[in-house]
Amino acid sequence: MLKLEDAPEVVSLRKCQLVVIEGPSKNKKITLNKNKITIGKRDNNDFILEDKTVSRNHLEIEYASDSFILRDLNSTNGTYLNGSKVKEAYLAPGDAIKIGNSVIEFVAFDEKISIEPSPKEAFGMMVGKSRKMRQIFAILEKISPSQATVIIEGETGTGKDLVARAIHEHSTRKAQPFQVFDCSGVAPNLIESELFGHEKGSFTGAVRSRAGAFEAARGGTVFLDEIGELTLDLQPKLLRALESREIRRVGANAPTKIDVRVVSATNRNLKKEVAEGRFREDLYYRMSVVKILLPPLRERAEDIPLIVQKLLTDGKFNKTPSGALKVTRVEDDALKMLMRYTWPGNVRELANVIERACSFVEKDTISRSHLEFIFAEMGENEEGTERMKIDADLPFKEAKQMIVEEFEKEYLEDLLKKHNHNLSKAAREAKVDRKHIRNLLKKYGIPTKGEM
Numbered sequence: 383m384l385k386l387e388d389a390p391e392v393v394s395l396r397k398c399q400l401v402v403i404e405g406p407s408k409n410k411k412i413t414l415n416k417n418k419i420t421i422g423k424r425d426n427n428d429f430i431l432e433d434k435t436v437s438r439n440h441l442e443i444e445y446a447s448d449s450f451i452l453r454d455l456n457s458t459n460g461t462y463l464n465g466s467k468v469k470e471a472y473l474a475p476g477d478a479i480k481i482g483n484s485v486i487e488f489v490a491f492d493e494k495i496s497i498e499p500s501p502k503e504a505f506g507m508m509v510g511k512s513r514k515m516r517q518i519f520a521i522l523e524k525i526s527p528s529q530a531t532v533i534i535e536g537e538t539g540t541g542k543d544l545v546a547r548a549i550h551e552h553s554t555r556k557a558q559p560f561q562v563f564d565c566s567g568v569a570p571n572l573i574e575s576e577l578f579g580h581e582k583g584s585f586t587g588a589v590r591s592r593a594g595a596f597e598a599a600r601g602g603t604v605f606l607d608e609i610g611e612l613t614l615d616l617q618p619k620l621l622r623a624l625e626s627r628e629i630r631r632v633g634a635n636a637p638t639k640i641d642v643r644v645v646s647a648t649n650r651n652l653k654k655e656v657a658e659g660r661f662r663e664d665l666y667y668r669m670s671v672v673k674i675l676l677p678p679l680r681e682r683a684e685d686i687p688l689i690v691q692k693l694l695t696d697g698k699f700n701k702t703p704s705g706a707l708k709v710t711r712v713e714d715d716a717l718k719m720l721m722r723y724t725w726p727g728n729v730r731e732l733a734n735v736i737e738r739a740c741s742f743v744e745k746d747t748i749s750r751s752h753l754e755f756i757f758a759e760m761g762e763n764e765e766g767t768e769r770m771k772i773d774a775d776l777p778f779k780e781a782k783q784m785i786v787e788e789f790e791k792e793y794l795e796d797l798l799k800k801h802n803h804n805l806s807k808a809a810r811e812a813k814v815d816r817k818h819i820r821n822l823l824k825k826y827g828i829p830t831k832g833e834m
Contacts, residue, residue: 402485
């Protein structure tokens, strides 16, 4: 068994505790590892307090849908959460529960877990023989069939979307929709509508009612990509949806019940974002029941031969019209060259290099000379890249938004030009939902084929 202190931090689980911070039982604690625990002074409780002002069976805490719900059990002196008397309430990290003369703090923390690596070298569309990836495969085998909320962290291009899809495809929800929502690919003023839907006439341009991502995924999985980009004003609405398992369309009077599993991903360190006030701690807590950290490709170079073989076998770019493979092998010297490179763009960059190499290989083998040409060309492009113009006189948020908008506009123009302004083909290549692409095109006034 892998020792905890030797385990790379690739997976952590959310743990929660109750700690008595005031009263006769001060410093007493309990880890919440049951679906329901009871608190009171009677001996039959899970958490027994030696406080005469606490009722015999004072309250219970139930774990449901990745949330902890506190319920007062008709106690004599009542239950107070952060100073307010409550009968039932959701708990968040740092909450103070006052019962009688005792105050109990609700504490949440991430616990790195010891994992025996899977003997398998693949899970879903992912491959890897490195210890880190086989540890991730092992935890995915265990958590995919559950209903646990999962957050995937990792650099751009590491394959977070493949992890999310693999979780869905190995879950009990696999026959239902897998709905991808890119939080960075939608204009901020449209995110609420795209996530939760809207009613006809709820805003200018809402000519008909439409379901959002949560309703469209009914019974399945919602994958919230780049969750770190979600604005602070929308984070409470997502939190409420996760807690109450219901959403409210923009312009609707009544809420709609939802039945979805939520998997999210980010290239940011969300713990750091929480510490710096850019991401809500209670939302982070709800979303990180299981947290998976995908390693960058430079930390698992031994996986590159397997990844290359997978790309050559599955890539449409390497198929003849009859379905046969054009390139079947990579020379040893070429493979060593691939394994020495640091891959700042990770697996996505490796895939691009392999696709380019296949495009001008004359026979059936990628050689070192093919890669030398590609890497030399990549170096020239990097040196010739013009630095983005940044206006330091603007506030950070505005300056960043200007750069993002300039990138989005240029990217979409080039993408549509490449696909003769065919929206569906452009969306497939960009791996962005067709509706999101259309919204961005409207934003920048870029016409599709049918509008020209």
